[in-house]
Amino acid sequence: MHKYVPQIKMDYSHFKTDVSKRRRSAATRELTKIAYAAPHNVISLAEGMPNEETFPFVEMRVKLNDGSSFVLEGEELGAALQYIPSQGYPLLLQAMREFQRKAHSPPLWESRDIVVVSGGQDGLSKALEAIIGPGDPVLVQDPFYPGAGVVIAPHLVELIPVVQDDFGIDPIGLRETLRSRRYSGKKMPKIMYINATGANPTGTVLSLERRKEIYRIACEYNFLILDDDPYHFMYFTEEAPKSFLSLDTEGRVIRLDSFSKVLSSGLRLGFITAAAPLVASIELHMQSSHLHAPTLSQVIAYKLLKIWGYEKMMEHFRRIRLFYKQRRDLIAGLAKKHLHGLAEFSLPSAGFFLWIKVWGIKDTWKMVMQRGVTHGVLMAPGAAFMADPSQPCNAIRASFAKASYEEMDLALERLAILIREELVLGDSITDSEI
16 A cells, blocks of 8 residues: 655746746757766766866865865866756755754655755845746735845736734735735735844744744735745754745745855855745756856755764754854843934844944935945944835944954944934934035
């Protein structure tokens, strides 16, 4: 008797753009995929792969912070420097499938797949461009990560901003926005872009109740959820957040992970987990662009996962959570000291950023972008993160990830001086205009 395996029943043709539907596989890329999967006795003369003997590299050694190490040499090094299938290095794909299964326990797992991408931004670009076309409306949390905005903007899409509170997107507001839009006969969105954990720039973490309600709304209004989640393991809440992928009973979630924040940004590795038809569309896009994510980076990541295993990787994530939580607490204390009476902020529940709202200044753009450098401090103006960046915004995003304690202290001291001068300058402008 065959065991019944539930399958995703969604028709994804509704969500794919015409360009995505017209993409066709490259025969050479398919041959590379076949060659990697073929038995060792198959001799391939099909691919245009260079001979590894011509590569000038003979050995690479990698030492990890726990004292363990590995060496790439011979055939393994040759494979790490060679072309691979567009979907990813097969051994890493296998390891990541097991990792995602353990980390999220996704429903309908047999109907999903993974594709390795060249960092989160590449994955974001590939996923959005498979789904959005000219004039399509896209749901975004407001404020939201501007890296998504630069992908969306050339497609002339309509952004539908959903306002956040101190706990992220409010499902009540989301539902009302969609209900009003449907009632007015406007085109409905096919996708929502969201950072559920450590929203960039606000640092909010959606509660499980809100995630469940947002997912129910996605089912009701028939849109996909692109969950860009690079800070998933860098939460500062007592309980680990459950991902949208873990709640996805219909195949609506496109999960985007990145190794940039947790292993190395220079590796340029991320991975997309989604329903197999959506992964296939993204793979075809990769075949026509950069072929595949860097092989050497993928092999290094695979060796790390092989040496550490799932539990040791989770221990690594625990250490960096404590590292960044300590930094969050430091910058929060410094902000209270230097910005008292000038600004307010909420303690971020995840991620890298403190979202500061300045009192008495309508828009921080010129203050930060034009006068900040001359005052020896550089932060991100809030308007850069808004769905409509042309509108004034009184916020500033400050990162606590990399600067030293002394540098953060001095930066916030300089910011306070900058704000006070801006308030005086604003008063003088107002007086001259009266």
